[in-house]
Amino acid sequence: ETGVTQSPTHLIKTRGQQVTLRCSSQSGHNTVSWYQQALGQGPQFIFQYYREEENGRGNFPPRFSGLQFPNYSSELNVNALELDDSALYLCASSLQSSYNEQFFGPGTRLTVL
Amino acid sequence: DAKTTQPPSMDCAEGRAANLPCNHSTISGNEYVYWYRQIHSQGPQYIIHGLKNNETNEMASLIITEDRKSSTLILPHATLRDTAVYYCIVRPPTSGTYKYIFGTGTRLKVLA
Numbered sequence: 001e002t003g004v005t006q007s008p009t010h011l012i013k014t015r016g017q018q019v020t021l022r023c024s025s026q027s028g029h030n031t032v033s034w035y036q037q038a039l040g041q042g043p044q045f046i047f048q049y050y051r052e053e054e055n056g057r058g059n060f061p062p063r064f065s066g067l068q069f070p071n072y073s074s075e076l077n078v079n080a081l082e083l084d085d086s087a088l089y090l091c092a093s094s095l096q097s098s099y100n101e102q103f104f105g106p107g108t109r110l111t112v113l
Numbered sequence: 114d115a116k117t118t119q120p121p122s123m124d125c126a127e128g129r130a131a132n133l134p135c136n137h138s139t140i141s142g143n144e145y146v147y148w149y150r151q152i153h154s155q156g157p158q159y160i161i162h163g164l165k166n167n168e169t170n171e172m173a174s175l176i177i178t179e180d181r182k183s184s185t186l187i188l189p190h191a192t193l194r195d196t197a198v199y200y201c202i203v204r205p206p207t208s209g210t211y212k213y214i215f216g217t218g219t220r221l222k223v224l225a
Contacts, residue, residue, distance in 0.1 A: 031211070033213075045214065056212060094211065100211075101159045107156050109154070
Protein backbone atom coordinates (compact mmCIF):
# COMPACT_ATOMS: atom_id res chain seq x y z
CA GLU A 1 0.00 0.00 0.00
CA THR A 2 1.56 3.28 -1.10
CA GLY A 3 1.11 6.40 0.93
CA VAL A 4 0.25 9.92 -0.16
CA THR A 5 2.80 11.40 -2.53
CA GLN A 6 3.24 14.99 -3.67
CA SER A 7 5.23 16.67 -6.39
CA PRO A 8 7.33 18.64 -6.72
CA THR A 9 9.13 18.69 -3.38
CA HIS A 10 10.27 22.28 -3.71
CA LEU A 11 9.32 25.05 -6.09
CA ILE A 12 10.41 28.65 -6.59
CA LYS A 13 8.18 31.08 -8.47
CA THR A 14 7.97 34.82 -8.90
CA ARG A 15 5.09 37.08 -8.00
CA GLY A 16 2.28 37.00 -10.54
CA GLN A 17 3.12 33.56 -11.90
CA GLN A 18 0.89 30.49 -11.75
CA VAL A 19 1.72 27.15 -10.13
CA THR A 20 0.32 23.62 -10.17
CA LEU A 21 0.98 21.19 -7.35
CA ARG A 22 0.16 17.50 -7.58
CA CYS A 23 -0.96 14.84 -5.15
CA SER A 24 -1.52 11.11 -5.42
CA SER A 25 -3.89 9.67 -2.86
CA GLN A 26 -3.25 6.67 -0.71
CA SER A 27 -4.59 3.55 -2.37
CA GLY A 28 -8.35 3.18 -1.92
CA HIS A 29 -8.93 6.73 -0.67
CA ASN A 30 -11.57 8.77 -2.50
CA THR A 31 -11.24 12.15 -0.80
CA VAL A 32 -8.43 14.66 -1.04
CA SER A 33 -7.93 17.76 1.09
CA TRP A 34 -5.41 20.53 0.60
CA TYR A 35 -3.86 22.62 3.36
CA GLN A 36 -1.51 25.60 3.42
CA GLN A 37 1.01 25.85 6.23
CA ALA A 38 2.88 29.10 6.72
CA LEU A 39 6.10 29.05 8.71
CA GLY A 40 5.45 28.55 12.42
CA GLN A 41 1.72 28.04 11.97
CA GLY A 42 -0.59 25.06 11.88
CA PRO A 43 -1.96 23.91 8.52
CA GLN A 44 -4.96 25.84 7.20
CA PHE A 45 -7.69 24.09 5.20
CA ILE A 46 -7.93 25.24 1.58
CA PHE A 47 -10.50 22.86 0.09
CA GLN A 48 -11.53 19.25 -0.24
CA TYR A 49 -12.47 17.13 -3.25
CA TYR A 50 -14.68 14.07 -3.32
CA ARG A 51 -15.62 12.23 -6.51
CA GLU A 52 -14.06 14.97 -8.62
CA GLU A 53 -16.11 17.77 -7.09
CA GLU A 54 -15.19 20.43 -4.57
CA ASN A 55 -16.72 19.38 -1.29
CA GLY A 56 -15.96 22.33 0.95
CA ARG A 57 -13.66 25.31 0.99
CA GLY A 58 -11.77 27.31 3.56
CA ASN A 59 -11.14 31.04 3.60
CA PHE A 60 -9.03 31.21 0.43
CA PRO A 61 -9.63 33.38 -2.65
CA PRO A 62 -10.79 31.97 -6.00
CA ARG A 63 -7.27 32.11 -7.42
CA PHE A 64 -6.76 28.92 -5.42
CA SER A 65 -8.45 26.18 -7.41
CA GLY A 66 -8.23 22.44 -7.70
CA LEU A 67 -9.07 19.32 -9.59
CA GLN A 68 -9.58 15.71 -8.69
CA PHE A 69 -9.21 13.02 -11.31
CA PRO A 70 -11.03 9.69 -11.71
CA ASN A 71 -8.11 7.89 -10.08
CA TYR A 72 -8.56 10.26 -7.08
CA SER A 73 -5.29 12.07 -7.63
CA SER A 74 -5.52 15.83 -7.35
CA GLU A 75 -4.03 19.15 -8.36
CA LEU A 76 -3.87 22.47 -6.59
CA ASN A 77 -3.56 25.50 -8.86
CA VAL A 78 -2.68 28.96 -7.65
CA ASN A 79 -2.88 31.91 -10.03
CA ALA A 80 -1.37 35.37 -9.68
CA LEU A 81 1.05 34.29 -6.97
CA GLU A 82 1.66 36.65 -4.10
CA LEU A 83 4.57 36.74 -1.67
CA ASP A 84 2.28 35.52 1.13
CA ASP A 85 1.58 32.34 -0.82
CA SER A 86 5.02 31.13 0.20
CA ALA A 87 4.26 28.11 2.38
CA LEU A 88 4.27 24.34 2.70
CA TYR A 89 1.30 22.91 0.80
CA LEU A 90 -0.01 19.67 2.18
CA CYS A 91 -2.30 17.15 0.60
CA ALA A 92 -4.23 14.65 2.70
CA SER A 93 -6.29 11.70 1.56
CA SER A 94 -9.03 9.80 3.33
CA LEU A 95 -12.13 7.75 2.87
CA GLN A 96 -15.28 9.83 2.75
CA SER A 97 -16.96 9.01 6.00
CA SER A 98 -17.58 10.83 9.20
CA TYR A 99 -14.54 10.04 11.27
CA ASN A 100 -11.86 8.41 9.19
CA GLU A 101 -8.47 9.91 9.74
CA GLN A 102 -6.68 11.84 7.00
CA PHE A 103 -3.26 10.75 5.83
CA PHE A 104 -0.91 13.54 4.83
CA GLY A 105 1.72 13.67 2.16
CA PRO A 106 5.20 15.15 2.70
CA GLY A 107 4.19 18.50 1.23
CA THR A 108 5.45 20.88 -1.44
CA ARG A 109 7.51 23.85 -0.28
CA LEU A 110 6.57 26.86 -2.44
CA THR A 111 8.67 29.99 -2.35
CA VAL A 112 7.39 33.11 -4.10
CA LEU A 113 9.97 35.79 -4.81
CA ASP B 114 -10.58 29.42 14.78
CA ALA B 115 -9.23 26.28 16.41
CA LYS B 116 -11.43 24.84 19.14
CA THR B 117 -8.48 23.58 21.15
CA THR B 118 -5.89 25.12 23.44
CA GLN B 119 -2.46 23.59 23.94
CA PRO B 120 0.70 24.74 25.72
CA PRO B 121 3.15 26.11 23.16
CA SER B 122 6.06 23.96 24.27
CA MET B 123 7.10 21.13 26.58
CA ASP B 124 10.27 19.23 27.40
CA CYS B 125 10.49 15.56 28.32
CA ALA B 126 13.42 13.37 29.29
CA GLU B 127 14.16 10.47 27.00
CA GLY B 128 12.60 7.24 28.30
CA ARG B 129 10.05 9.04 30.42
CA ALA B 130 6.36 9.40 29.65
CA ALA B 131 5.37 12.54 27.78
CA ASN B 132 1.95 13.85 28.76
CA LEU B 133 0.58 16.44 26.37
CA PRO B 134 -2.57 18.25 27.52
CA CYS B 135 -5.30 19.74 25.38
CA ASN B 136 -8.26 21.85 26.36
CA HIS B 137 -11.41 21.62 24.25
CA SER B 138 -14.04 23.04 26.57
CA THR B 139 -16.53 23.82 23.78
CA ILE B 140 -16.51 20.35 22.27
CA SER B 141 -19.87 19.07 21.03
CA GLY B 142 -21.26 15.65 21.81
CA ASN B 143 -20.58 14.19 18.38
CA GLU B 144 -17.08 15.58 17.90
CA TYR B 145 -14.05 13.36 18.06
CA VAL B 146 -10.64 14.39 19.38
CA TYR B 147 -7.73 13.70 17.01
CA TRP B 148 -4.02 13.92 17.63
CA TYR B 149 -1.42 14.41 14.94
CA ARG B 150 2.24 15.22 15.09
CA GLN B 151 4.53 16.94 12.64
CA ILE B 152 8.23 16.35 12.57
CA HIS B 153 10.13 19.29 11.15
CA SER B 154 8.66 20.31 7.78
CA GLN B 155 7.17 16.88 7.07
CA GLY B 156 3.46 16.18 6.65
CA PRO B 157 1.43 15.66 9.84
CA GLN B 158 1.30 12.06 11.03
CA TYR B 159 -1.86 10.58 12.52
CA ILE B 160 -1.43 9.32 16.07
CA ILE B 161 -4.79 8.48 17.60
CA HIS B 162 -8.37 9.64 17.97
CA GLY B 163 -11.26 9.09 20.36
CA LEU B 164 -14.77 10.14 21.31
CA LYS B 165 -15.28 9.53 25.01
CA ASN B 166 -13.47 6.37 26.02
CA ASN B 167 -9.76 6.15 26.57
CA GLU B 168 -7.91 4.78 23.56
CA THR B 169 -4.55 3.10 23.13
CA ASN B 170 -2.58 2.04 20.10
CA GLU B 171 1.02 1.15 19.36
CA MET B 172 2.06 4.80 19.36
CA ALA B 173 0.22 6.39 22.27
CA SER B 174 -2.67 6.53 24.69
CA LEU B 175 -5.44 9.09 24.69
CA ILE B 176 -7.18 9.96 27.93
CA ILE B 177 -10.38 12.00 27.61
CA THR B 178 -11.96 13.43 30.73
CA GLU B 179 -15.46 12.37 31.61
CA ASP B 180 -16.89 15.80 30.74
CA ARG B 181 -14.88 15.67 27.48
CA LYS B 182 -13.59 19.19 28.00
CA SER B 183 -9.97 18.15 27.96
CA SER B 184 -7.72 15.29 26.96
CA THR B 185 -4.15 14.12 27.37
CA LEU B 186 -1.96 12.36 24.85
CA ILE B 187 0.52 10.04 26.51
CA LEU B 188 3.70 8.82 24.84
CA PRO B 189 4.70 6.11 27.32
CA HIS B 190 8.45 6.03 26.68
CA ALA B 191 9.52 9.11 24.76
CA THR B 192 12.48 8.85 22.41
CA LEU B 193 14.45 11.54 20.62
CA ARG B 194 12.46 10.69 17.47
CA ASP B 195 9.29 11.86 19.23
CA THR B 196 10.52 15.46 19.11
CA ALA B 197 7.84 17.18 17.03
CA VAL B 198 4.90 19.58 17.09
CA TYR B 199 1.80 17.82 18.41
CA TYR B 200 -1.63 18.99 17.31
CA CYS B 201 -4.86 18.30 19.12
CA ILE B 202 -7.84 18.71 16.79
CA VAL B 203 -11.55 18.62 17.43
CA ARG B 204 -13.40 17.68 14.28
CA PRO B 205 -16.27 20.15 13.87
CA PRO B 206 -19.68 18.87 12.82
CA THR B 207 -20.05 19.22 9.08
CA SER B 208 -22.53 18.58 6.34
CA GLY B 209 -20.00 16.60 4.39
CA THR B 210 -16.66 18.39 4.47
CA TYR B 211 -14.37 16.53 6.79
CA LYS B 212 -11.74 19.17 7.38
CA TYR B 213 -9.37 19.63 10.28
CA ILE B 214 -8.93 22.97 12.02
CA PHE B 215 -5.38 23.07 13.34
CA GLY B 216 -4.16 25.31 16.13
CA THR B 217 -0.50 26.09 16.72
CA GLY B 218 0.14 22.86 18.63
CA THR B 219 2.65 21.93 21.33
CA ARG B 220 6.32 21.74 20.43
CA LEU B 221 7.63 18.71 22.34
CA LYS B 222 11.35 18.43 22.80
CA VAL B 223 12.67 15.12 24.06
CA LEU B 224 15.97 15.58 25.86
CA ALA B 225 18.75 13.02 25.97
